[in-house]
Amino acid sequence: MLDQLVSATIDGLTSGATLFLVAVGLSLIFGVLRVLNVAHGSFYAIGAFMAAVVWSLLGAAGLPSLLIYPGLVVIAIAVGIVIGPIIERCLLHWSFSVEPQSRREVIQLLATYAIFLILEDGQKLVFGTQPYYSGGALGLLGTTRIAGILHTNYQLLLIPLSGIVLLLLRLFLSKTRSGRCLIAVAEDAEVSATMGVRVTRMQTFSFTLGAVLAALGGALASPAIGVTIGIGADMVVLSFAVVAIAGLGQIEGTAVASILIGVAHSLTVFFLPILDTVSPYLIMLLVLLVRPMGLFGMQRQRSI
Amino acid sequence: MKAAPALEAEHLFLSFGGVQAVRDVSLTVATGEVLAIIGQNGAGKSTFLNMCTGYLRPERGAIRIAGCSIVGLKPRAIARLGVARAFQHPQIFPQRCVIDHLRFASAAARPGFWNPFRPLNSPQSAQDVLQLLAFFALDKLADQPVRGIPEGARKLLDVAMALALEPKLILLDEPTSGVSSAEKLGLMTRLVHALRARGVSAIFVEHDMDVVARFADRVAVWVEGAIFRVGSPEDVLSDPEVKEHVL
């Protein structure tokens, strides 16, 4: 019983780690652009597909296996850098000037939803409908036995890796000039513009950064999952649940919420399998009932 | 037994972050009384109205409407108690036409609002709506979307909506700002006359001392979140200290 508990918790932490990468990207984009990116799950899926393809290509080419891990990261960054700016500039940017604000929100939701549809079908065209497995990458780093159950070192490493990403992101936002500009735009785009912040550039940059984080989540998760059509749709709802629980735009909160969701999910898989797919949403429902702005979100009073 | 006053506020406190926006404010408005609030921008006047209508919750203190405590109630519940409000920046529906605003407000105050088969322009309220339009000289704009009408007309529409609710107490935040000075006095004369005829108690925030002197029963002077003086317009407006602080 205790063994199972420990093992379920570790499983939850590893899945929470990749979930965090995706969700924090979603949160970042929302914080700066005020756009909920429905296409975010597709970035995750494309990252995963590309990683699986790279794995099989590099494996076939007979490259040393340890080169593959940096390859996963590089491919994720490449995916984000290529599709992020294109989508933001060409398909989303026009919507920032739509008035009134309530209409703008609907228009932007529809726009990212449309992008999501295009990317989902695009994946089918490019990668086909057969699932990809790159499970080989899991075993390369060996395994560790914790509480009597074997865990792959690869998955265990995801936990500190996500911690590092969180740390880097926090350092970037508070210590560097562009990071501070980003926060300023998130607080108030109009005022930042008058202070000389290049708002447009910041918006493109943060959308790209969010896309990179989502693709990274997908690339790192790909060895542990079957990469198949549809993972993007599931992921966008799941990462929205995380972000809603944390409060939109809360970075550390997103980490806590990802762990919460990850662990709760794996615990229900072990102990209450009926509820496994439903558990993240039940948690979201409970949290939102008690705190509509999420666990760490703050209500902003509008002036009237 | 004497009836409870229209509004009683006792020892209200509220701060935003470190700024003490309202400090120990106590104020009573008798039934049928018209009270003016004057003071510089940022003195806490609108904050006070926001607390009386449930938009902000005071940190300490009590507010009673006709003897009924309203602290913690939502704006909607307070509106249902017969408190109507008009805003400094008119809160109207930009895409809708003028007359529908009043039809809607009028329907909101009557039973049958939720009946899906009763049209918005029901004959029961048609007369009242036309009267209000004429009263505020909005009748020629009736079918215009409010997005395009001038600021003065928007303000009046906002006030007209508040009146359409047939309130017992009405809170008006600078009701005539944006209205030309030529029309201001005439409009206020009719407005206050209408309030008195219906026995509606009123608080209005105002910057024009002429208007205050002419129409208020009493004046409350606000300085830095607290009430500095309360009294009849003659006494208060001639007070040299008030002149120094406000004028």
Add this chain to the structure above:
Amino acid sequence: MAAEGSPTEAESHHEHSSMRNALAETASPRQAPMRATGKLRVSALVTILAFCAALPFISPPDTFEFTIVLAVGLAGLGVALLLEAGLISFGHALFYGMGGYTVAALAPVFPRFGILLLLFGGGVGAIVAAIAGLFIVRYRGVFFAMLNLAISMVAYSVLLKSYAISGGSDGMVVQVQGLVGQALGPGAFGRALFYVCLGSVIVLGVLLQCYRRSPAGWGLGAIEDREIRIEYLGVSANRLLLQAYVISGFLGGFGGAVAASAVGHVAPDDFFWTTSTVLVVVAVLGGRGVVGPFLGAALYELLSIAAARYLSNSWEILLGAVILLVIRFAREGFAGLPDTWRAASLQWRRQ
């Protein structure tokens, strides 16, 4: 980083022109031409309805498609109704699927009373909407959209798992043999279903139009403009929204029930987000109002027929592109195109 919601100042209060100017500027009342366009609209509507009623005779083999257009239009009408409040639902497949599964479950009980089954489908949609709505109508914007999606995804996964009740991924066969007590042959049933559906569309359309003209219907649209003012008038915006949500649940359920009766089969895909996509596209493509979504559904059907012939592998790419084009260039949908064009040409002439 900041939480949601930036302070929105009141609308432009720059125009400090005086009252008198305004009165001088106002045009004379335009009552007469408005009444004329009203009459024109009614006669246009009657013509369209007459044409629709003749469709099964014009092209008998396509009766099934016509029925589906009406069914999807009804469900899309539910999405469009919420769009009036400035809210988009990405999960209306929930009600559509519920309506269909209700018919599938109850068809063995009332196999010859299809009309009853359709009403049950709508009723179950309304009940589910009332329950989910208690929670969902508290939220706006992205939360409203995504919570709808989340609830429909949960329903989908629950459905897949409860094999004993729902048949799992196989779905269920719907055996409706008649509509008002008589068993009908397949051809006659298809035609009868079409006319029942057309009749329902007319009745529901009239009822909905009544609702949209009532104070509550007007208030629903005002939510998009300025919710706080509605509250200050003593009206609960959440309750306005709940009323509309239940209506839209009924429409979704009814549409799903019609489609299930026509197809003769229900599957978990009816609950999947792809079905919600169809309803969103229909609502956005068609535009606001009662007629728009049916126009949207017809366009959608034409589009899907064309796509099946030429672009079978990139159907959703096409849908995505259509959404992008509509929100960019025809924000009020096809029903609003005349207005959009008028506004555009006005702007053009001004420049």
